[in-house]
Amino acid sequence: MTQSDINGNVDIVLRRLDEQHGKYKFMELNLLSKKRRLKVQIPDLERSLDMIKMLMKRKDSTEDMEMQFLLADQAYMKALVHPTDKVCLWLGANVMLEYTLEDAMDLLNKNIETAKKNLSHVEHDLDFVRDQFTTTEVNMARVYNWNVKRRVAAKAS
Secondary structure: OOOHHHHOOHHHHHHHHHHHHHHHHHHHHHHHHHHHHHHHHHHHHHHHHHHHHHHHHHOOOOOOEEEEEEEEOOEEEEEEEOOOOEEEEEEEOOEEEEEEHHHHHHHHHHHHHHHHHHHHHHHHHHHHHHHHHHHHHHHHHHHHHHHHHHHHHHHHO
């Protein structure tokens, strides 16, 4: 605050800190959204991997498997599945591709590993943003209190 050529007056500094505070809040919301998506994605990928493992165990069998497919939340449909060595995976963005069971297993393992690594990075980034959030709030309080003390001292003299 003593460098008036850089900081100007208290209002400018508080406005700049408030703007920085808002940016950190925006970053936190984006990171929380990404964390939520990853926490949903990982169990879905693991369930798909479990299904592929079961299909691999039964691919040499001659009898059909009765399965239940999730249609919507709490709504399932029964179906008979013939033993197979191929599976279709939904990749997103209206894209579905057919893979051999081994290739699908490799892809899902890689996707699970990547999602877990991304989740770790997001949690680290969230910790950093929260630290910056706290630091900015403390700085705002210090600048405000400094200004109050300065005005009280000016009135007294």
